[in-house]
Amino acid sequence: MSTNNDSWGSRIGLILAMAGNAVGFGNFLRFPVKAMQNGGGAFTIPYLVCFLLMGIPLLYVEWASGRFGGKHGHHSTPFILGSMHAGRIWKYIGVFGIFTNLAVAAYYCYLESWTLSWVWNSFSGVFSGKSQEEVTGVFKSYVSLDGPMAIITWVICLLLNTWILSKGLSGGVEKVAKIGMPLLILFGAILAIKGVTLKAGENGALHDGTFGLNFLWNPDFSTIWSPKVWLAAAGQIFFTLSVGMGSIQCYASYVKRKKDIALNAMSAGWMNEFVEVVIGSCILIPIGIGYLGIDKVVEMTKTGGLGFGFQTMPYLFQQWGGVFSIIAGVFFFGLLFFAGITSSLAMCTPCMGFMQDEFGWSRQKAAWAFGATILILGLPTVLYFNEGVFDEYDYWAGDVSLVIFALFEIILFAWVFGMKRGWDEMNEGADIKIPSFMKLIIQFISPLIIGFIFVMSLPDLWKNLSDFSSTPKVVARLLLLALWLAIAWLVRTAYYKRKREGRYLNQELKF
Amino acid sequence: MNSTSLIMMIGTLSIVSIVTFYFFYKAFTTPSEMADDGKEEITRPDFT
Numbered sequence: 001m002s003t004n005n006d007s008w009g010s011r012i013g014l015i016l017a018m019a020g021n022a023v024g025f026g027n028f029l030r031f032p033v034k035a036m037q038n039g040g041g042a043f044t045i046p047y048l049v050c051f052l053l054m055g056i057p058l059l060y061v062e063w064a065s066g067r068f069g070g071k072h073g074h075h076s077t078p079f080i081l082g083s084m085h086a087g088r089i090w091k092y093i094g095v096f097g098i099f100t101n102l103a104v105a106a107y108y109c110y111l112e113s114w115t116l117s118w119v120w121n122s123f124s125g126v127f128s129g130k131s132q133e134e135v136t137g138v139f140k141s142y143v144s145l146d147g148p149m150a151i152i153t154w155v156i157c158l159l160l161n162t163w164i165l166s167k168g169l170s171g172g173v174e175k176v177a178k179i180g181m182p183l184l185i186l187f188g189a190i191l192a193i194k195g196v197t198l199k200a201g202e203n204g205a206l207h208d209g210t211f212g213l214n215f216l217w218n219p220d221f222s223t224i225w226s227p228k229v230w231l232a233a234a235g236q237i238f239f240t241l242s243v244g245m246g247s248i249q250c251y252a253s254y255v256k257r258k259k260d261i262a263l264n265a266m267s268a269g270w271m272n273e274f275v276e277v278v279i280g281s282c283i284l285i286p287i288g289i290g291y292l293g294i295d296k297v298v299e300m301t302k303t304g305g306l307g308f309g310f311q312t313m314p315y316l317f318q319q320w321g322g323v324f325s326i327i328a329g330v331f332f333f334g335l336l337f338f339a340g341i342t343s344s345l346a347m348c349t350p351c352m353g354f355m356q357d358e359f360g361w362s363r364q365k366a367a368w369a370f371g372a373t374i375l376i377l378g379l380p381t382v383l384y385f386n387e388g389v390f391d392e393y394d395y396w397a398g399d400v401s402l403v404i405f406a407l408f409e410i411i412l413f414a415w416v417f418g419m420k421r422g423w424d425e426m427n428e429g430a431d432i433k434i435p436s437f438m439k440l441i442i443q444f445i446s447p448l449i450i451g452f453i454f455v456m457s458l459p460d461l462w463k464n465l466s467d468f469s470s471t472p473k474v475v476a477r478l479l480l481l482a483l484w485l486a487i488a489w490l491v492r493t494a495y496y497k498r499k500r501e502g503r504y505l506n507q508e509l510k511f
Numbered sequence: 512m513n514s515t516s517l518i519m520m521i522g523t524l525s526i527v528s529i530v531t532f533y534f535f536y537k538a539f540t541t542p543s544e545m546a547d548d549g550k551e552e553i554t555r556p557d558f559t
Contacts, residue, residue, distance in 0.1 A: 011543040015535075041519030048523070214512040217520040260543055267534040274531040278524050431541045432534075 004075055004356040006363070007254050009170030011264065014255065016177040017169075018268035019275075020342025021247055023184065025111065026239045027276040028336060029305035032285045036216055036301065038232045039223030044277070046224065046233035050449070051241075051273065054234060057438065057446040058243040058406060059269045061413045063261040064425040066252025072506055075253045075353030077246040078491040079505050081409065084417040086511040091495060093412070095488045096405035097246020098350050102487070103397030103480055104245070105347040106377035107390050112340035113157040114310060115333045117142065117149055122329025127314040136311040143385045154382055155375075161341065162371030165348050166364045169254060173345050180338035187335040188275065191328060192282035194320075198290040203319045205290045212289030212297075216281060227456065234453050239398070240276055241269060242343065244406030250350040262430035283332070284309065291316050309336070348374075358494035377483065380476055387472040395464060396480050403457065407450045414443045 008014040035043040069080025077097025081090040121127060127135055142150050164172040198209030223229045238244055255261060284305060288297040292312075301308050317328040351373075352366035361369070381390045413422050423439055468474055495505075504510050512520075 011538060015538055041516055041523075044519065044523045048526075210512050213520060214516045217516040217523075218513065219515060219519050260541075263534065263538055263541065267531075267538040270527070270531040270534050273527050277527045431543070432537065 004073075004353060004363075006169040007256070009174055013170065013174035013178055014251070015264055015267045015271070016181045017173050017342070017346070018248065018251055018264065019271040020177040020181050020339075021251065021346035022240060022242045022268065022272035022343075023181070023275045024240075024242070024339050024343040025306070025309075025336060026236070027272070027280045027339065028188070028283060029309045030239060031236060031276045031280045032216060032283075033301045033305040033308070034232055034236050035281065036285060036298070038229045039220040039226075040215065041217040041219035042221050042224050043229065043233060046230045047236060050230070050234045050237045053441055054446050054449045055237040055241050055243065056266075056269060057442045058410065059241065059248070059265045060262070060426050060434070060438065061410055061422070061442060062243060062248040063252040063255075063265040064422060065409065065413060066249035067255045067257070067259075067261055068425050069249065070253030070255065071257050073357060074505070075250055075357055076350040077249050077405075077409075078354065078487075079357070079494075080249050080253060081412060082495075083506040084412060086506075086509070087416070090412060090416075091491055091505075092488055093405065093408045094246070095484060095491055096401050096408075097249065098354060098487050099480075099484045100245045100397050100401045100405065101247055101347040101350050102373065102377065103393055103401070103483060105344055105374050107381040107393045108340065108344050108347065109157050109161060109374055110154055110378055110381050110385075110390070111306075112337065112344055113150070113154040114142070115337040115340055116157060117153045118310060118314065118333040119330055119337060120153075122314060122317070122326055122333060125326070127318055127329065128325075130315065130318070132312060132315040135315040138314075139307075139311045145383070150382065154378070157341075158371050158375055158378075161344055161348060161374075162367050164341075164345060165352060165370065166367035168363055169349075173349070176345060177342055180342050184335045184338040185275065185279070187331040187338075188279040188283065191287075191331055191335075192279050194328070195283050195286040195290070198286060200290075203321060205319070206293050207290050209286040209290050212286035213282070215289055215294055216285045231453060231456055234449060235399070238402050238406070238453075240272060242346065244402035244404075244409070245347070246350050246405065247346040250353050251346060253353070258429040260429050260431040262426060262434050263432045266432065284313070287316055288312065291319060354490075354494075358490075358497065377479070380472070380479065384472040384476075388470055389472050389476045392473045392476040393480065396477065400457070400461060403450065403454050407447065407454055410442065410447050410450060414447065419443050 008017075035047070065080055065084065069075070069083050072083045074080045074083055076094070078091045078094035081094040081097075084090065121138070126138065130138070141147070145151065164176055166172070167175075196209045196213065198205050200206060200208050200211075242248060252261060255264070285297065288308065292300075297308075300312060313332060314329055317325045317332065319325070320328055348367070348370050351370050352363065355361040355366045355369065356363065381393055419439060419442065422442070426434055498505070
């Protein structure tokens with residue numbers, strides 16, 4: 001029945017694709033801003049603690065669950081989770097693993113298209129000689145759809161994603177990761193060196209690059225006991241590692257039964273940390289503070305790093321003058337594009353895997369159907385960006401859904417599937433020894449941390465749910481609800497189809 | 512840069528870099544054939 005015969009071509013391709021899934025805009029635009037807002041250098045303590053106690057355990061759980069599901073012929077979370085326990089609820093929890101990817105991809109591809117446009121704008125000199133206000137004007141005009149460029153680039157991005165996906169894992173996704181990730185690191189390293197070696201007085205810089213680094217890393221230890229800081233650190237770990245989405249399970253489901261997941265998971269996870277902490281911290285803040293000073297950067301990044309990255313960085317690169325200002329713009333937005341596309345490709349594969357596994361669709365058909373779905377789902381985020389539809393998608397799919405799914409999946413893995421079986425699954429074919437204390441962390445500490453994050457986010461969730469002030473935002477919320485219900489209906493249909501055909505979710509335990 | 516910032520920065524960047532390169536070195540030097548070579552058991556049974 002399944003037409004899904006894809007597999008990874010090489011270990012390095014798998015690691016780079018997984019790292020590419022994790023490395024995204026958050027590494028360059030979100031992490032430095034979050035660190036700056038939450039105690040500077042002291043933020044790295046809760047950040048690394050959350051990475052060790054929540055990020056790494058979730059990586060192990062998702063890789064192990066994915067490979068387990070793959071053994072039973074599943075490549076998306078509804079039936080990956082469904083194959084781990086006979087309870088009917090789990091396949092509906094797994095719906096989040098498709099929902100999140102579809103909803104996030106819907107607005108993420110639009111964001112990705114901004115980077116492509118900004119590469120072109122940097123290259124063609126659109127930002128040349130413009131003041132910072134004028135660059136902001138270019139951005140505002142772009143998202144207000146004053147010209148056709150936003151729509152055209154967005155459609156190009158969708159077509160590019162769809163075309164790569166139609167080439168399969170080793171022929172498409174893996175090739176893009178093998179080209180994109182090294183280029184991303186190269187571009188990032190060049191910009192980081194330039195950022196750190198910035199000299200006061202040169203090309204109008206107010207401060208040395210190290211002045212910005214000093215501000216970013218100066219620890220305010222009084223913040224370390226603040227729950228807000230811990231919540232921000234845990235949120236950043238979720239955001240940066242792409243855990244709780246369902247895409248890691250999908251990629252891992254294509255790993256063969258006795259092949260390593262332990263070392264691969266650590267290589268990909270730590271590579272993401274390297275890009276985020278080492279490269280990500282050396283670009284935005286040192287360059288921003290170097291030219292604009294601390295107060296202005298703090299003020300401009302209050303709403304996050306996205307606006308700063310697209311509205312201010314092009315202006316700052318112009319200060320370098322000549323060819324290097326063009327190169328810097330192309331490199332910065334180029335690295336964001338590679339970070340974006342390797343992530344959006346990962347978001348697409350669970351939905352494709354589901355349609356191939358359950359309805360016998362060909363890879364090409366699944367890829368083009370996915371492209372069409374994203375076009376329809378993403379249209380409101382493009383047309384009503386200024387009305388907050390983009391943020392509404394981001395909140396429900398990119399924040400809430402991740403935490404709910406992660407909480408349930410770790411409970412399933414540690415307490416329902418059973419820690420002993422889970423531990424055996426993690427260690428099967430492992431090329432490294434997983435420390436035995438990880439068992440305790442997965443069983444007790446990680447669920448408690450994720451539960452804490454969920455409880456702490458409830459007031460915010462209620463506030464957003466009961467906000468009916470904007471019609472486009474309410475419609476977006478209803479659209480997302482309809483999407484979740486539609487996926488749940490497809491899962492139910494596929495389940496009964498399996499039952500009629502006598503195909504078990506777990507062929508060993510026969511349920 | 513003041514010394515506390517410097518220690519925090521160098522400490523964090525060193526830990527992250529060393530661990531990342533350790534895992535990457537290990538992954539690069541440990542042979543693993545990911546592609547389906549046809550010798551493994553069938554992992555996607557067809558019940559139809």
